[in-house]
Amino acid sequence: MEVPPPPGRRARKRQQTRDTLIATAAALFDLHGYDAVTMEQIAAHADVAKRTLYNHFPTKDAVLADWLEAQLARDLADLQPRIAARRGFRARIDTLLDASAAWCERHPARLRAYLQHRMMNAGAAAGPGSGGPMDAWRLLIARGQDTGELDPALCVERLATAFHHLYFGAMLRWLDGPEPSLRDEFRAITDLFLDGARAPGEVRKPAH
Structure with a gap:
């Protein structure tokens, strides 16, 4: 090479x-x-x-976005030993989301500006290897598929993108009114991601 x-x-x-x-x-x-x-x-x-x-x-928000994404990549790298030590997809992703919630709760103004910037630049999605949250979702989902916790027939990229949208939605809802806590919002999106929105007792029909 x-x-x-x-x-x-x-x-x-x-x-x-x-x-x-x-x-x-x-x-x-x-x-x-x-x-x-x-x-x-x-x-x-x-x-x-x-x-x-x-x-x-071009804007102050763009400066903030570059700084925040570099900081996020460093924080995710520092978190990796703690995440790896947890057993199971749910425990690992909860560890990451708890750390994210703690930062967001300390810096709500920066979070709001960052999300606004990201929504205005929605086409600039982070590809593999960028070190941001999408890389974390890809890795954890792939591990969950390897252990049989998540369906290995589903596309990792599609699942990671779906979780990423849930993650950003949780932060936006929390910024609109910080009750429940951001940790509770993150728990709710993880429940939705893992269990879906089916009514109790409903059997999932295979897709055709």
């Missing part, structure tokens, strides 16, 4: 600028709160022209 060449000087410089902008914005969000920070402040504190900032990020 051919190893791709390292990025050139121009690409490295662009990535360094992008990283500086994200780090500066994150520090300002922590200091002043997300809603109070402006794009002008981010540019000024990063010591770049406003045009440079807008060349990298």
